[in-house]
Amino acid sequence: MTVLCSSVNSPEEARRMLAAGADEAVLALRGCCFSALTEQAPEKLKDIPAFSVLLNRLFFPSESEKVETTLAALREMPGLRFIYFSDPAVLPAAEQLGMKEKLIYRPETLLTSRADARWWQNRGIHGVSVSPLLTEQEVRDILPAARCELTMHGYLMMTVSRRPLLSAWAEYRHRDLAMKEKIFLLREEKRQEHMPVFESEAGTMIFTDFIQESFGYAGEFAAADRFYIDGTFLNEDLLADTVTAYRQIMTGADAASVSAEYMKRWGDMPFSTGYYGQKTIR
Amino acid sequence: MDRKRFAEKPELLAPAGDLARAMTAVRYGADAVYLGGPQFSLRSRASNFTLEDIAEACRFAHEHGSHVHVTVNMIPHEEDYDGLKEYLVRLQDIGVDALIIASPAVMELAGKYAPETEIHCSTQMSVTNAGAARFLYDTLKIDRVVLARECTLDDVRRITADSPVATEAFIHGGMCVSYSGRCTLSNRMTLRDANRGGCAQSCRWFYHLYDGSAEISTENSLFTMGSKDLCAVHEIAALWEAGVRSFKIEGRMKTEYYVASIVSGYRHLLDDLYEHNGILASERLEAHRREIMKGENRAVWNGFYGGVRGAEGLISDLKAGNDVNHDFLGTVADYDPAAGTMTMVTRNPFDLGEAVEVLSPGQENRVFRISEIKNENGEYLEISRQPMKELRLKVPFAVRKDDILRRSREDDH
Ligand code: SF4
Numbered sequence: 001m002t003v004l005c006s007s008v009n010s011p012e013e014a015r016r017m018l019a020a021g022a023d024e025a026v027l028a029l030r031g032c033c034f035s036a037l038t039e040q041a042p043e044k045l046k047d048i049p050a051f052s053v054l055l056n057r058l059f060f061p062s063e064s065e066k067v068e069t070t071l072a073a074l075r076e077m078p079g080l081r082f083i084y085f086s087d088p089a090v091l092p093a094a095e096q097l098g099m100k101e102k103l104i105y106r107p108e109t110l111l112t113s114r115a116d117a118r119w120w121q122n123r124g125i126h127g128v129s130v131s132p133l134l135t136e137q138e139v140r141d142i143l144p145a146a147r148c149e150l151t152m153h154g155y156l157m158m159t160v161s162r163r164p165l166l167s168a169w170a171e172y173r174h175r176d177l178a179m180k181e182k183i184f185l186l187r188e189e190k191r192q193e194h195m196p197v198f199e200s201e202a203g204t205m206i207f208t209d210f211i212q213e214s215f216g217y218a219g220e221f222a223a224a225d226r227f228y229i230d231g232t233f234l235n236e237d238l239l240a241d242t243v244t245a246y247r248q249i250m251t252g253a254d255a256a257s258v259s260a261e262y263m264k265r266w267g268d269m270p271f272s273t274g275y276y277g278q279k280t281i282r
Numbered sequence: 283m284d285r286k287r288f289a290e291k292p293e294l295l296a297p298a299g300d301l302a303r304a305m306t307a308v309r310y311g312a313d314a315v316y317l318g319g320p321q322f323s324l325r326s327r328a329s330n331f332t333l334e335d336i337a338e339a340c341r342f343a344h345e346h347g348s349h350v351h352v353t354v355n356m357i358p359h360e361e362d363y364d365g366l367k368e369y370l371v372r373l374q375d376i377g378v379d380a381l382i383i384a385s386p387a388v389m390e391l392a393g394k395y396a397p398e399t400e401i402h403c404s405t406q407m408s409v410t411n412a413g414a415a416r417f418l419y420d421t422l423k424i425d426r427v428v429l430a431r432e433c434t435l436d437d438v439r440r441i442t443a444d445s446p447v448a449t450e451a452f453i454h455g456g457m458c459v460s461y462s463g464r465c466t467l468s469n470r471m472t473l474r475d476a477n478r479g480g481c482a483q484s485c486r487w488f489y490h491l492y493d494g495s496a497e498i499s500t501e502n503s504l505f506t507m508g509s510k511d512l513c514a515v516h517e518i519a520a521l522w523e524a525g526v527r528s529f530k531i532e533g534r535m536k537t538e539y540y541v542a543s544i545v546s547g548y549r550h551l552l553d554d555l556y557e558h559n560g561i562l563a564s565e566r567l568e569a570h571r572r573e574i575m576k577g578e579n580r581a582v583w584n585g586f587y588g589g590v591r592g593a594e595g596l597i598s599d600l601k602a603g604n605d606v607n608h609d610f611l612g613t614v615a616d617y618d619p620a621a622g623t624m625t626m627v628t629r630n631p632f633d634l635g636e637a638v639e640v641l642s643p644g645q646e647n648r649v650f651r652i653s654e655i656k657n658e659n660g661e662y663l664e665i666s667r668q669p670m671k672e673l674r675l676k677v678p679f680a681v682r683k684d685d686i687l688r689r690s691r692e693d694d695h
């Protein structure tokens with residue numbers, strides 16, 4: 001049975017998404033995450049009944065202790081399901097604490113083939129989160145290779161820089177910009193679409209101009225271990241409706257009808273089926 | 283400063299987009315060159331190497347005591363595995379010294395099908411700590427790790443000290459503004475896959491910036507995020523002392539002139555540091571920097587080695603570069619010692635009376651002033667304006683075939 005999880009922006013939102021039909025809420029840990037706008041201290045998570053955490057930054061030498069203490073704190077929490085990571089150093093650190101099988105490798109763009117999915121799975125971790133750049137056929141091909149998670153819905157992270165790019169722009173242009181937990185938008189000169197961007201201690205993250213949606217694919221991808229909804233830039237009502245819609249489809253409702261109902265309320269948002277039908281070239 | 287470190291020279295590793303550039307890099311002092319075949323490599327579009335060319339590059343490099351590393355560093359999709367095993371076997375057979383790989387599954391295949399060839403973990407994996415290097419060594423027996431360009435000098439020191447495998451660090455050339463391998467700007471905007479060599483450099487484009495629905499940029503202050511190129515002349519001694527095994531120059535898309543200039547500049551710098559136990563006066567270091575910058579046409583900074591910074595490392599104003607390729611006047615085709623003349627093949631315009639600098643592998647650069655130009659009919663010329671023409675010039679010292687001629691800017695000295 002595929003697990004449905006949703007990233008959320010706060011413990012309160014976590015509870016609402018669990019009530020809306022998610023099996024797990026995914027939260028970002030303070031100082032440990034690339035992709036989330038809001039980050040939580042580990043102690044804030046302890047009362048959430050079912051949660052996973054994003055520990056998906058690349059860590060520098062001065063941060064190795066932080067990884068170990070964070071993992072040790074998480075070990076004590078009964079609600080913890082899984083830990084997302086992208087830095088290979090997290091794996092041996094988790095192994096030392098007997099937590100290896102809680103890991104899901106989520107390197108955003110780097111997992112694009114069966115052989116790589118299998119390689120990581122064979123390291124004894126729970127599973128892998130595959131790149132959202134795959135076509136529908138590639139997704140179908142990769143699913144049997146390992147316990148795979150698919151990012152079904154939400155804005156997709158497009159790029160991550162260690163540099164404070166928004167501050168750099170403001171500095172060069174002598175402008176004052178308050179950055180903390182704030183979303184800005186970028187529009188390429190020749191295009192109309194807007195891409196969310198934010199800056200944190202980890203650097204600058206830019207997301208797609210579209211919201212990935214996969215309602216019509218949920219049945220076909222039922223062999224996936226997990227469906228992931230990225231709630232980073234979705235408002236709470238939209239996110240709750242999204243979770244409920246996937247839950248309905250996963251429990252047998254007709255995808256087309258569920259999608260049509262959902263779009264009645266949210267259809268003015270920039271939805272797209274992303275790369276499923278669109279092959280990127282070399 | 284740990285002087286003992288300077289008893290052993292690190293590797294100077296240069297890029298090559300084709301066989302001619304590979305040979306040029308070796309001639310100008312590269313201890314190793316890295317190149318990609320037409321498949322399985324990022325920058326596949328920059329590659330003009332057939333397997334025969336790679337074999338020839340190996341033969342030439344080995345004859346000169348140098349090595350060849352081949353990039354097999356795309357992030358593979360299913361279809362990309364077709365022919366990969368045979369390719370790895372073939373690369374080993376033709377004497378390639380190392381494979382630069384970004385995917386663990388491909389590293390595993392390389393260990394099986396090219397076991398004699400070293401495996402270097404590509405910077406696409408963004409290794410930023412020794413734990414990651416150790417994990418890759420323990421699981422895949424890699425021989426070397428190319429560090430992420432996001433590492434500061436202190437990070438490099440700490441990783442190199444604790445890493446079970448040799449480290450390689452970039453010292454010069456282009457930088458992604460993002461962590462390598464984690465950018466899909468190009469995929470989204472042009473459907474060209476950056477992780478399979480198709481990047482359209484969308485980070486260098488211009489963007490309007492909004493706070494909600496209000497634009498906060500103006501037509502004259504659009505947002506852009508192209509990175510300046512790296513130039514680590516002032517950090518080289520520290521990287522060397524940290525124990526970094528290989529110093530890498532980026533630029534498989536660059537010209538032969540660029541390769542010769544930059545490799546020659548760093549060769550002289552490394553040799554100078556070696557002779558002086560790692561200690562050079564700041565004026566001397568600055569002279570090396572000026573020399574290297576003669577071949578560089580983009581704005582540079584010292585990357586993350588100088589810490590995590592914003593505006594300083596970005597090309598916020600795209601008019602920042604200046605066209606130094608224009609200084610590449612041509613190459614020597616042959617030298618006649620009796621007449622004291624050389625035949626050169628021209629590239630960019632020059633005039634009688636201009637000062638020319640000769641870059642000759644293994645030698646200090648020499649300057650002469652053009653006192654006589656003749657065309658193929660023996661007619662005297664005052665100017666040269668056509669590229670790829672053979673001209674005879676008087677030259678006051680011996681030169682060699684393939685030496686590079688560039689405009690000498692006296693105010694640079
Ligand atoms: S768009 Fe820029 S940052 Fe992204 S991969 Fe290309 S060069 Fe690198």
